[in-house]
Amino acid sequence: AQKITQTQPGMFVQEKEAVTLDCTYDTSDPSYGLFWYKQPSSGEMIFLIYQGSYDQQNATEGRYSLNFQKARKSANLVISASQLGDSAMYFCAMREDRNYQLIWGAGTKLIIKP
């Protein structure tokens, strides 16, 4: 069964607009962590933001915020004021604390248009 679902294979967004990348997850483990990574065409996997299952507040890191809706099992990434350099593949991943392995979504390819 798919544990991490990213429903948007690709997205085109105008520069300076806000972007929401969707991620839903499935787990019965009460303790888990959710990650977003950015992968430009160069290949490096860049950590963006982390949300723990017991965190009360949504995580924020600069222009990135994570809209965590635990009851809906949703962990969407919001990028405010998009920039051309945001064009990349974005992966949502989950770590279940019972086995400590990262489970990855299929990714969303984001292209920012000037």
Next chain:
Amino acid sequence: DTEVTQTPKHLVMGMTNKKSLKCEQHMGHRAMYWYKQKAKKPPELMFVYSYEKLSINESVPSRFSPECPNSSLLNLHLHALQPEDSALYLCASSQDRQGASGYTFGSGTRLTVV
């Protein structure tokens, strides 16, 4: 130093060659990982080392042989590879296998088997 360094960045090898990929980190992380990533797909876990001992081998063919000589270094020895092994190989590290403080990835080695 907050980086994971992978060398070489690109590698082309014949099916009868023997080569090695190298990964180094100086963050004091005690867990290190090898991932294989095909184009437009998420990374697939290959091996996990925890405190320099192999803790997970995800049924990887024996033509891939990992080695962890010390806590800062992780190698992947390649022998008799097939063209379908062509991929981006990513190394990652975390403070420990629990990964609660996140995972740091290198920029990868793009491997082409001819």
